[in-house]
Each structure stands twice: as C-alpha cells, then as structure tokens.
Amino acid sequence: MTTRRPTRRPTRQQQAVAAMLEQTGAFASAQSVHARLREAGETVGLATVYRTLQALADAGEVDVLRTDDGEAVYRACEPGHHHHLVCRSCGRTVEVEGPAVETWTDRVAAEHGFTEVTHTLEIFGTCTSCTGTHSR
Amino acid sequence: MTTRRPTRRPTRQQQAVAAMLEQTGAFASAQSVHARLREAGETVGLATVYRTLQALADAGEVDVLRTDDGEAVYRACEPGHHHHLVCRSCGRTVEVEGPAVETWTDRVAAEHGFTEVTHTLEIFGTCTSCTGTHSR
DNA sequence: TACGATTTGACAATGATTCTCACTCTGAGA
DNA sequence: TCTCAGAGTGAGAATCATTGTCAAATCGTA
Ligand SMILES: [Zn+2]
Ligand SMILES: [Zn+2]
Ligand SMILES: [Zn+2]
Ligand SMILES: [Zn+2]
Numbered sequence: 001m002t003t004r005r006p007t008r009r010p011t012r013q014q015q016a017v018a019a020m021l022e023q024t025g026a027f028a029s030a031q032s033v034h035a036r037l038r039e040a041g042e043t044v045g046l047a048t049v050y051r052t053l054q055a056l057a058d059a060g061e062v063d064v065l066r067t068d069d070g071e072a073v074y075r076a077c078e079p080g081h082h083h084h085l086v087c088r089s090c091g092r093t094v095e096v097e098g099p100a101v102e103t104w105t106d107r108v109a110a111e112h113g114f115t116e117v118t119h120t121l122e123i124f125g126t127c128t129s130c131t132g133t134h135s136r
Numbered sequence: 137m138t139t140r141r142p143t144r145r146p147t148r149q150q151q152a153v154a155a156m157l158e159q160t161g162a163f164a165s166a167q168s169v170h171a172r173l174r175e176a177g178e179t180v181g182l183a184t185v186y187r188t189l190q191a192l193a194d195a196g197e198v199d200v201l202r203t204d205d206g207e208a209v210y211r212a213c214e215p216g217h218h219h220h221l222v223c224r225s226c227g228r229t230v231e232v233e234g235p236a237v238e239t240w241t242d243r244v245a246a247e248h249g250f251t252e253v254t255h256t257l258e259i260f261g262t263c264t265s266c267t268g269t270h271s272r
Numbered sequence: 273t274a275c276g277a278t279t280t281g282a283c284a285a286t287g288a289t290t291c292t293c294a295c296t297c298t299g300a301g302a
Numbered sequence: 303t304c305t306c307a308g309a310g311t312g313a314g315a316a317t318c319a320t321t322g323t324c325a326a327a328t329c330g331t332a
Contacts, residue, residue, distance in 0.1 A: 047313085
C-alpha cells in the first residue's frame, strides 16, 4: 500500500529564505531577512518569510532566540542541541556545547521535582574583531 | 555645602506595583500586573506600570525574562546573580545558583576571545503540583 | 503657602507578528 | 497534455505589547 504523499518540494520562496539564512551566518530577524531578500532582487512576501522561518524553526532546522527587545531572530545552525556565543556588536555567533551544563540543569530540575525539563542558555560578549575597534 | 537632593520616596503607584510583584511570587507581565492591580482596587495607569517595572529592573530589584512569544515578564527576586527553574504550567519559580555554570560560560567566551561576557540561562519544566493533575 | 521639578495617566503612535482571503502554483490523475 | 483540488503566496487589515505625548496632579523645599 503506497501511502499517497504528494512529493512536496521547497518552493522558490522557501529556498530563498533558507539560502539567505545560510549565507548570513548570524542571527537575523524576519524583518531583516525580508529586507535583504528584497535588496537581492528576490520577491518574497513578508508573511511568507514569517511562515517559512517558523516552519524551519519547528522542523529544528534553524535556531530561534529573542533579542533584548523581544524580537525573534533566526539562524541556520548545525543540527543537534547546542548553545550560542553571540557578539552583541556584530552578531558573529559561535555554536558551543556543554555536556556538563546539560546534566547540571537536569539534575537541578530533578532535585526540585520538575519533569519535562528544557532550558535556554545564551552567552553574549564582544568578539575580537569588535574589541578595541570601537566600530559603531 | 548641602547637596540639595530631594528626598524621593516611592510613590503610592510604585509601591503598589512592587507589592503586587512581591505577593505574586511568579513571573508576571506588565499587562497582568496592571490587571491584578485594577482587580485589587488599586488605581495605577498602564504606562506607570510599565515605567515602574522598567525602573525596578534597571535597579536590579526584579528579574526580567522573555516568554516564548516575546512578552516581558518580571519577578521580585533575591538580590545577586542567579537563574530560574520555572514551571511552565503554573509559573512557580525556584531561584537556583550554579557556580560551575558561571565559570564555564566565562571560560568558553574567553577561549573564543570574547570580552564583556554576560549570559542568560533559564530552566523550564513541570513542577510536582502540576504533574499528574492534568490541571490544564 | 508658592514654585519648580517629578510623576502620572488617558490616549495616540509604533512596530513586530498574525490573520484574511482571493489569487497562483503544483502535481496526481485522466 | 489537460483538469482540478489542495497547498502556497502576498497585499493589506487586524492584533497587541510597548513606547511616546503632554497636560494635569503631586511632591519637596524654601
Ligand atoms: Zn544554533
Ligand atoms: Zn543545553
Ligand atoms: Zn530571579
Ligand atoms: Zn549565571
């Protein structure tokens, strides 16, 4: 019994959004992705950018976090659970892993009887190329 | 030379906001604080609630974090750097400290040449009183 | 009590995100 | 290749937390 599942392929718009994230490297908001696409001549509606980014996030293909002012920013990341070391000046991001932290959070939560534990952890700083050079 | 500095005392509104946070215990948004105050018969403008919460946060007297949908939530906490174990069902919050995590984040950042390092870390889960009792 | 400075709050403005819905595109089937 | 139902798109409206505005209320000091 062949399950009839339409062979969906990413649309032009979806590819454009994903590609833009890939080449950006840093965390970017939906608004800025939309702006960059427009600059690059790509025609993608704002609503579609939002939808695509959400879909990618749900699929675990991009990481999401919130800026200080609550804006959602997305980044194409390596698969698997990890955290980020982000330059608050230029946005350059390094993916980091910390097995010790993972076990620590789970242990702390367990000690207090919490279940279904998740966590968020981000590190912010000023990267080497932004140090000294008061770029801004 | 007596420095003429007015003896500022927290206004009725500011006290009301702070008190509401104290008695709540959990993280609460500006909107919900405003609503609770209104219910309690206190008369405090929404703008004032926002201003007061920001001031308290700037003064380090309350902690702020962002919910998944980007809303800012505040909580009256013990002074000093710490993190939170939050029940995503009832909002009950436990303050936790992890010296090992502190040194880890700083070390990781240093290894990559980042300076002026800060970090955010929150743990989410389901607390004991919300486990089993499928209370929504 | 009078006065300048601070605070307040109703309301407007902002801005990110979501919703609507008519239109377009796609792919399976004929 | 032709058709059609369903998925995807996008312009614009709607939502909603947050911030800005500014005249009126309040406070502290002299
Ligand atoms: Zn990542
Ligand atoms: Zn982790
Ligand atoms: Zn706290
Ligand atoms: Zn810490």
